[in-house]
Amino acid sequence: xxxxxQIILVTPRGTNEFHGALFAYNRNSRFAANSFFNNRTPNVxxxxxxxxKKPPFRNRNQYGGKIGGTFPTxxxxxxxxxxxxxKGFFFFAYEGIKDPxxxxxxxTILTPAARSGTFTFLRAAPPAGSxxxxxxxxxxxxxxxxxxxxxxxxxxxxxxxSQGILGIPNSVNxxxxxxxxxxxxxAGNTTGGDGLNTTGYGFNRRxxxxxxxxTTRIDVDITSRDTLTGVYSWNKxxxxxxxxxxxxxxxxxxxxxxxxNKTLTVTYRRVVSNTMxxxxxxxxxxxxxxxxxxxxxxxxxxxxxxxxxxxxAGLITQPNIFLDQGRNNKLYNWADxxxxxxxxxxxxxxGQMQLYKVxxxxxxxxxxxxxxxxxxxxxxxxxxxxxxxxxFPNSCTPACTTSVISTAQAGTAxxxxxxxAGIVNQRIQGYNTATPTSxxxxxxxxxxxxxxxxxxxxxxRWSAMRGLTISAGVRWExxxxxKINNGLSLEPVIANPDDPAASLVTGNxxxxxxxxxxxxxxxxxKTDWNNFAPSFGVAWSLNxxxxxxxxxxxxxxxxxxxxxxxxxxxxxSIITSLNGTLSSNVGLGRASNxxxxxxxxxxxxxxxxxxxxxxxPPTFFNPPRTFLQxxxxxxxx
Numbered sequence: 001x002x003x004x005x006q007i008i009l010v011t012p013r014g015t016n017e018f019h020g021a022l023f024a025y026n027r028n029s030r031f032a033a034n035s036f037f038n039n040r041t042p043n044v045x046x047x048x049x050x051x052x053k054k055p056p057f058r059n060r061n062q063y064g065g066k067i068g069g070t071f072p073t074x075x076x077x078x079x080x081x082x083x084x085x086x087k088g089f090f091f092f093a094y095e096g097i098k099d100p101x102x103x104x105x106x107x108t109i110l111t112p113a114a115r116s117g118t119f120t121f122l123r124a125a126p127p128a129g130s131x132x133x134x135x136x137x138x139x140x141x142x143x144x145x146x147x148x149x150x151x152x153x154x155x156x157x158x159x160x161x162s163q164g165i166l167g168i169p170n171s172v173n174x175x176x177x178x179x180x181x182x183x184x185x186x187a188g189n190t191t192g193g194d195g196l197n198t199t200g201y202g203f204n205r206r207x208x209x210x211x212x213x214x215t216t217r218i219d220v221d222i223t224s225r226d227t228l229t230g231v232y233s234w235n236k237x238x239x240x241x242x243x244x245x246x247x248x249x250x251x252x253x254x255x256x257x258x259x260x261n262k263t264l265t266v267t268y269r270r271v272v273s274n275t276m277x278x279x280x281x282x283x284x285x286x287x288x289x290x291x292x293x294x295x296x297x298x299x300x301x302x303x304x305x306x307x308x309x310x311x312x313a314g315l316i317t318q319p320n321i322f323l324d325q326g327r328n329n330k331l332y333n334w335a336d337x338x339x340x341x342x343x344x345x346x347x348x349x350x351g352q353m354q355l356y357k358v359x360x361x362x363x364x365x366x367x368x369x370x371x372x373x374x375x376x377x378x379x380x381x382x383x384x385x386x387x388x389x390x391x392f393p394n395s396c397t398p399a400c401t402t403s404v405i406s407t408a409q410a411g412t413a414x415x416x417x418x419x420x421a422g423i424v425n426q427r428i429q430g431y432n433t434a435t436p437t438s439x440x441x442x443x444x445x446x447x448x449x450x451x452x453x454x455x456x457x458x459x460x461r462w463s464a465m466r467g468l469t470i471s472a473g474v475r476w477e478x479x480x481x482x483k484i485n486n487g488l489s490l491e492p493v494i495a496n497p498d499d500p501a502a503s504l505v506t507g508n509x510x511x512x513x514x515x516x517x518x519x520x521x522x523x524x525x526k527t528d529w530n531n532f533a534p535s536f537g538v539a540w541s542l543n544x545x546x547x548x549x550x551x552x553x554x555x556x557x558x559x560x561x562x563x564x565x566x567x568x569x570x571x572x573s574i575i576t577s578l579n580g581t582l583s584s585n586v587g588l589g590r591a592s593n594x595x596x597x598x599x600x601x602x603x604x605x606x607x608x609x610x611x612x613x614x615x616x617p618p619t620f621f622n623p624p625r626t627f628l629q630x631x632x633x634x635x636x637x
Contacts, residue, residue: 365430
């Protein structure tokens with residue numbers, strides 16, 4: 001009885017005899033070739049790297065079995081046996097998958113010299129008519145005067161101090177040392193980075209999948225006219241996600257995707273008469289799909305806001321900043337279908353009720369993000385931390401006033417300084433609301449959607465004449481208004497539904513909690529009652545006469561001409577679309593705020609482990625609120 005396209009999956013029914021089967025499958029990397037890119041991994045100091053020696057590990061095992069048969073069924077009534085073996089039937093199936101798998105991933109890391117504070121650059125060209133001289137002063141070493149030759153700054157930290165930059169430590173910031181440099185491999189093994197201060201590191205990471213599925217079906221033929229059927233399925237899957245944890249250097253990623261799905265359907269089928277059959281169904285489906293961080297949430301993250309694949313200080317792969325997200329779903333279904341053969345007519349009618357409960361959640365941004373990079377903010381104890389080309393004077397013959405470094409490489413020097421010194425140029429954090437009036441707090445973003453779908457249908461399949469069948473029917477779909485149970489959604493208040501634009505472009509418009517326009521709490525819209533979907537179809541089996549007709553269309557029944565028309569209503573992706581909108585819904589959805597620095601802007605000049613400019617939540621206005629109150633940067637607009 002569902003509108004639109006349908007896919008029907010049928011679990012086998014047990015029989016009077018026991019039947020079963022077992023199966024097993026194995027795929028092993030021992031019999032596989034290495035990938036092109038792994039084979040291209042260069043030797044390091046003449047030594048072949050492990051990643052180039054053999055293909056990524058894989059040992060997929062898929063196995064299981066099935067069995068079906070009969071079971072003794074208790075009977076009731078005078079003169080009947082206590083148990084019968086021809087009334088109850090069962091089917092059971094199991095499938096397991098264990099697929100330990102490794103795939104190649106790459107990171108951008110610091111070279112050994114850069115880790116210790118040495119900055120390396122290529123010498124810029126001198127002005128026309130001049131020749132570069134070797135340099136070994138002011139912390140800069142250029143053994144050759146040739147353009148493009150390698151130059152170094154032995155210690156970028158002490159060099160910055162000599163340039164008058166304040167707040168620069170004598171050694172690498174301890175937080176950077178422990179959270180960034182300590183986990184980082186000491187040497188690269190593949191191409192990447194600029195080849196001077198950064199390089200590439202390739203390695204295999206686990207992408208394991210484990211899955212178990214149990215399926216059971218029970219049938220009881222209560223009488224010759226009454227049958228009760230139950231089907232239960234349990235599926236559990238766990239996948240390591242190195243494609244989400246794109247930062248760490250460990251073999252096992254720090255993110256896992258877990259899935260637990262349970263399905264139960266119960267069917268009662270009653271043969272009312274030789275021409276009438278009724279079927280009553282109930283079903284429930286539950287699904288838990290969390291994407292979970294394995295390690296505990298830290299006090300703060302180092303890296304750009306809201307991305308798991310950014311760079312730290314514009315140089316290297318940032319640490320993992322992924323936070324938990326996922327959804328918990330429940331679907332309830334009740335349906336009744338009646339079949340009635342009435343002469344040449346096969347009538348079908350019935351209805352169904354469906355209830356969806358979708359709880360979507362996301363922790364993204366609720367842990368502060370500290371952006372590492374150079375800062376131009378001047379405040380007590382700190383000043384501009386950018387190294388410029390003027391910080392790297394040239395030496396030429398005849399004398400020149402140009403720089404020995406390019407602008408781009410001077411920027412790289414500033415980034416390396418910011419990284420090793422732990423310079424924070426922005427602090428940002430996400431905030432959510434727990435209720436429409438609770439105000440902002442660094443709490444989980446939760447969207448508990450409630451949705452329904454109810455329908456009634458009638459159809460007739462009429463054998464009008466030999467070879468001609470006509471089908472017609474109509475389905476009434478009723479979609480009760482979608483609801484968000486916690487009310488965390490705003491909508492513009494529409495004064496006149498026939499002219500919504502007037503309320504949207506007015507200068508004194510207001511927002512209120514969703515449901516204001518629908519007239520009922522937390523509803524997105526009003527229920528639509530007039531969804532009637534007709535369908536019509538015809539099938540004509542030709543019976544051509546004469547040799548010419550048989551030549552083109554064959555004998556009777558070999559050619560069938562079909563045609564039809566149908567209309568269907570659907571709410572595909574309505575929850576997915578709204579959930580995506582709510583993630584950036586200005587006002588009651590997620591909002592982020594930055595620390596405000598000495599200049600009254602989001603730019604700061606802090607140090608990891610030192611002074612911390614506070615991050616305050618955005619100003620919250622209880623709804624209803626005006627367009628002017630809501631559409632501000634403080635509300636994430």
